[in-house]
Amino acid sequence: MKIDDLDTPALLCDLDVLEANLKGMAMHCHDLGIALRPHTKTHKVPEIAQWQMQLGAIGICCQKLGEAEAMVAAGLDDVLILYNIVGRIKVERLLRLVRQATVTVACDSEDTALEISEQAESEGVKVRAVVELDTGGRRCGVQSPQAALKLAQMISQSPGLEFQGVMTYPSRHAAKSFLQETLSLLDRSGLCTSIISGGGTGAEEVSREIGCNEHRSGSYAFEGRTRIQGSHQLRPERNPIRLLCTVVSTPTRERVIIDGGQKTFTSYPPRPYGRIIEYPDAEIYGMSVEHGHVNVSECSHRFHVGEHLSVIPLHAGMTTNLHDTMVAVRGETVEAIWRIAGRGRVQ
Amino acid sequence: MKIDDLDTPALLCDLDVLEANLKGMAMHCHDLGIALRPHTKTHKVPEIAQWQMQLGAIGICCQKLGEAEAMVAAGLDDVLILYNIVGRIKVERLLRLVRQATVTVACDSEDTALEISEQAESEGVKVRAVVELDTGGRRCGVQSPQAALKLAQMISQSPGLEFQGVMTYPSRHAAKSFLQETLSLLDRSGLCTSIISGGGTGAEEVSREIGCNEHRSGSYAFEGRTRIQGSHQLRPERNPIRLLCTVVSTPTRERVIIDGGQKTFTSYPPRPYGRIIEYPDAEIYGMSVEHGHVNVSECSHRFHVGEHLSVIPLHAGMTTNLHDTMVAVRGETVEAIWRIAGRGRVQ
Numbered sequence: 001m002k003i004d005d006l007d008t009p010a011l012l013c014d015l016d017v018l019e020a021n022l023k024g025m026a027m028h029c030h031d032l033g034i035a036l037r038p039h040t041k042t043h044k045v046p047e048i049a050q051w052q053m054q055l056g057a058i059g060i061c062c063q064k065l066g067e068a069e070a071m072v073a074a075g076l077d078d079v080l081i082l083y084n085i086v087g088r089i090k091v092e093r094l095l096r097l098v099r100q101a102t103v104t105v106a107c108d109s110e111d112t113a114l115e116i117s118e119q120a121e122s123e124g125v126k127v128r129a130v131v132e133l134d135t136g137g138r139r140c141g142v143q144s145p146q147a148a149l150k151l152a153q154m155i156s157q158s159p160g161l162e163f164q165g166v167m168t169y170p171s172r173h174a175a176k177s178f179l180q181e182t183l184s185l186l187d188r189s190g191l192c193t194s195i196i197s198g199g200g201t202g203a204e205e206v207s208r209e210i211g212c213n214e215h216r217s218g219s220y221a222f223e224g225r226t227r228i229q230g231s232h233q234l235r236p237e238r239n240p241i242r243l244l245c246t247v248v249s250t251p252t253r254e255r256v257i258i259d260g261g262q263k264t265f266t267s268y269p270p271r272p273y274g275r276i277i278e279y280p281d282a283e284i285y286g287m288s289v290e291h292g293h294v295n296v297s298e299c300s301h302r303f304h305v306g307e308h309l310s311v312i313p314l315h316a317g318m319t320t321n322l323h324d325t326m327v328a329v330r331g332e333t334v335e336a337i338w339r340i341a342g343r344g345r346v347q
Numbered sequence: 348m349k350i351d352d353l354d355t356p357a358l359l360c361d362l363d364v365l366e367a368n369l370k371g372m373a374m375h376c377h378d379l380g381i382a383l384r385p386h387t388k389t390h391k392v393p394e395i396a397q398w399q400m401q402l403g404a405i406g407i408c409c410q411k412l413g414e415a416e417a418m419v420a421a422g423l424d425d426v427l428i429l430y431n432i433v434g435r436i437k438v439e440r441l442l443r444l445v446r447q448a449t450v451t452v453a454c455d456s457e458d459t460a461l462e463i464s465e466q467a468e469s470e471g472v473k474v475r476a477v478v479e480l481d482t483g484g485r486r487c488g489v490q491s492p493q494a495a496l497k498l499a500q501m502i503s504q505s506p507g508l509e510f511q512g513v514m515t516y517p518s519r520h521a522a523k524s525f526l527q528e529t530l531s532l533l534d535r536s537g538l539c540t541s542i543i544s545g546g547g548t549g550a551e552e553v554s555r556e557i558g559c560n561e562h563r564s565g566s567y568a569f570e571g572r573t574r575i576q577g578s579h580q581l582r583p584e585r586n587p588i589r590l591l592c593t594v595v596s597t598p599t600r601e602r603v604i605i606d607g608g609q610k611t612f613t614s615y616p617p618r619p620y621g622r623i624i625e626y627p628d629a630e631i632y633g634m635s636v637e638h639g640h641v642n643v644s645e646c647s648h649r650f651h652v653g654e655h656l657s658v659i660p661l662h663a664g665m666t667t668n669l670h671d672t673m674v675a676v677r678g679e680t681v682e683a684i685w686r687i688a689g690r691g692r693v694q
Contacts (some may be wrong), residue, residue: 007436007694041636063637083637084595085655086606089354108596109418111652139638140596140604249430249455249487259433263668264693267613289388289664290410290430291486305458306433317636321610321669324691344671346355346611 001334003327004308008246010258012310015330018048018110018147018221025204025220026055034208037061037197039218042317044072045326048221059102061199061216063167065093068103074341077101079337080197081128082141082167082216090347091119093283094127104128104164104195108140109288123254123291129161130195133168133173141168145181151227152191165195169216171203176210182242183211202226222316229284234275234312241316244327245292247307254301258292260311265292266318270298274313284311348681350674351655355593356607358658358670360685363569363678364587365395372551372567374404381555384408384427386543386565389664391689392673393421394569406449408546408563412440413692415450421688424448426543428478429514429563431459431487437694438466441474451475451511451542455487460502467507476508477542480515480529488515493529512542516563518550523557530558543636549573569663581622581659589624591674592639594654595675601630604648605639607658612639613665621660627639631658 003012029036034100038052041063049060049071059078062068078101085094085105086290094116097103107113107129120127131151134141142148148166151279156163167184168175179196198207199216202225207215219227224238236242243264250259265287273284273292279299286293292311296303313319320326321343328336376383376668385399388410396407396418406425408416415426425448432441432452454460454476467474469649475615478498481488490494495513503510513529526543533540540641545554546563554562555584566574571585583589590611596604611636612620619631620639626646633640638660643650661668667673668690675683 007434009693083606084652086593086595087354096364108598110653115653134598139635139640142600143598246433248459249480251455251487251490255485259430260669260693262665267662267665288486293486305431306462307457315614318609318614322691323693331450344669346356346670347605 002332003244003329003334005143006244006327006334007307008244009264010244010327011320011325012244012327012329014038014236014240014242015328015335017237021057021224021240022052023215024093025225026057026330028225029204029215030056032204032208033043033054034204034212035214037214037216038221039063039199039216040067040071041343042218044070044340045318045338046071046341047336047338049076057213058198062342064345064347065090066230066347067342069093069097069340071346072097072101076188080104082310084108086112088119091116091261095123095125098127099126102128104130106130106132106167107151107155108132108142110151110154113151113158113161117158117160125160127160128164129155130165130167130197133178135168136172139171145185149185149189152186153189153209153279156191163191164195166191167195167197170200171198171207171210171212171215173206173210179210181335215229219317221344228314231272231275234314236312239288239312239316241319242310242312243274243319245309246313247303247305247309250303250305252344254297255295256294258294259290260292261287263289263322266315266322274311277310277312279309287347312330348665349353349679350591350676350681351679353591353674353681355591357590357591358667358672359589359674359676361583361587361589362675362682364584365410368568368571368587369399369402371622372564372572373404375572376551377403379551381551381559383565384561384569386410386546386563387418387573387689388610389565389638390568390667391417391483391687392685392689393418393423394683394685396423403613405561406414409474409689411692411694413694416440416444416475417688417692419444419448424524425595426450428694433459435466438463442467442470442472445472445682450474453477453479453490453514454502455464455479455500457498457501459503463651464505464507471506473692474507475511475616476502476510477514480513480525481521482525484516490504492525495529496536499533499677500536503538510538512519512540512544514542514544517547518545518554518559518562520557521554523576529668542574566664575661578619578622578661581661583659585661586630586663588658589657590621590668592658594650594652594656595690597650597652597690601642601644602641603641604639605640605684606637608634608637608679610636610669621658622656624659628654
């Protein structure tokens with residue numbers, strides 16, 4: 001099947017570009033001497049995660065338990081869940097997952113650790129846990145090296161838990177003293193720290209410099225080794241994700257309407273939302289729920305109803321989260337249709 | 348089952364509030380003497396559409412063919428698709444749908460009309476069509492009453508089409524002359540206009556005043572008879588949609604993290620994203636992909652990990668589009684779990 005045989009809008013992934021991005025980051029981390037743990041929240045596609053593993057990743061990480069379940073169901077066997085797992089139903093699901101794969105969870109409070117430990121103990125399993133540090137990201141995480149030590153000690157003494165190490169996000173130089181002091185306290189307390197995990201695409205070297213032994217990155221699959229900051233940076237040789245759209249209306253000489261809007265591209269507003277590969281001078285200046293509004297006044301091309309356009313979305317990860325399938329293409333040929341298995345797994 | 352037995356985040360719909368909104372708009376349109384055609388893009392749930400029909404709606408409208416397919420599959424039998432249906436695959440799907448229900452499509456160009464007519468004729472069916480007018484919305488639509496007449500004549504002479512009337516969006520007073528001139532031209536040409544469709548929640552009276560005989564509204568199900576403009580307008584007795592979330596971290600006295608972020612609430616940024624029913628003084632000041640960041644410095648309540656919070660999202664329609672199911676509740680009791688059948692039907 002060829003791309004032009006597809007109904008639209010369709011979420012495409014250019015395999016040549018994806019492959020270059022995956023290999024580029026794998027090589028970069030290899031050269032730096034830091035282990036790579038890809039974040040699957042960006043793509044949510046088990047086939048891409050497996051490809052990342054084949055290229056040398058030590059495991060994957062997921063932001064939600066539901067996403068981890070989708071990945072383990074597809075055969076991924078080492079998952080770090082970077083999220084406090086809270087509540088009886090979630091812990092039950094976590095324990096089912098722990099029986100199937102090497103699963104490690106983040107904790108930042110004794111309440112969270114205690115709940116998991118008690119249920120795990122009653123079911124006779126052990127859950128691997130890392131302590132999340134708030135080294136300046138101001139989201140979750142313990143607030144001091146002393147608090148990290150206290151929670152690590154509590155975890156290591158909990159019958160249902162196994163202390164594994166620490167994680168933080170994002171990796172930056174200012175985090176070094178917090179992290180190093182924590183590692184020093186843990187070491188002096190005789191706690192073995194096998195995971196020291198940093199994260200953030202583009203911060204691989206920082207992770208190594210502040211003392212991490214693994215780095216988490218998600219966006220690199222779709223954006224390359226640094227984050228995309230604006231639509232001027234979108235290039236077909238760098239960004240594998242594109243929305244194949246159809247021109248559905250040409251109401252005026254200046255305006256063209258395509259069949260993708262906020263529910264296809266995401267409602268995140270920085271215009272121009274994406275870049276039309278075939279006509280870089282065309283600007284997607286607005287989006288309603290199901291229509292993309294394109295200013296074509298700078299284009300010499302006369303657009304016609306039925307024409308296909310390939311749009312690189314500005315927010316590839318958010319866009320992917322709106323679709324159930326991703327069409328893997330090489331050149332003009334459809335090679336596979338992947339299920340975005342992690343999509344909608346919000347719980 | 349009770350609400351507190353649910354895993355989180357869960358998308359809830361309060362049936363008492365929904366019912367009041369549905370009945371309120373039905374009565375409003377009845378009193379105005381204009382037919383109501385609910386837009387299902389807001390909720391995408393067949394059960395809600397059926398409820399709207401039971402309350403007197405003359406039919407529904409959908410923004411995408413995929414959404415219309417989901418509604419017809421669930422038994423809805425009068426659907427206006429407000430979208431140019433373009434491309435061989437889509438027209439084939441449209442023709443399948445036309446055989447199952449009373450389906451009317453919008454057109455704004457001869458190209459679109461011709462493609463549908465040719466395929467319809469070759470399959471021996473007729474497709475009902477209305478002409479879309481751009482009366483100032485600057486999206487799709489013909490640009491003048493003369494262009495509307497020309498397209499209407501072309502449709503009425505096409506063997507695979509049946510001319511039904513006109514539609515525009517949004518309804519406003521400034522659209523009156525365009526609409527009236529169009530109707531006058533159509534009348535003088537002997538074309539029978541059975542559908543004159545306006546739209547936009549809150550513009551029901553305007554639709555009648557400018558000469559429409561039916562009004563399309565979607566948001567009223569989730570927002571009441573006027574649109575919500577900011578989170579200060581969100582009230583549990585007005586807004587039926589809420590995200591049941593869990594507090595997963597209380598890293599500081601001022602900050603609480605809940606288990607819903609941009610992929611649960613949508614990334615549309617106007618803060619504070621939503622309103623926490625139980626603690627109106629708590630402000631959702633930021634969202635990362637899977638975390639909601641809440642400022643609780645103004646609350647006397649001490650939040651604890653595991654606590655449930657009910658958040659009315661600012662963008663209920665966009666939020667609904669991220670979820671596969673909607674939990675219908677009355678009071679604290681779960682009455683049904685509805686499939687959001689139109690979600691993901693982007694094509």
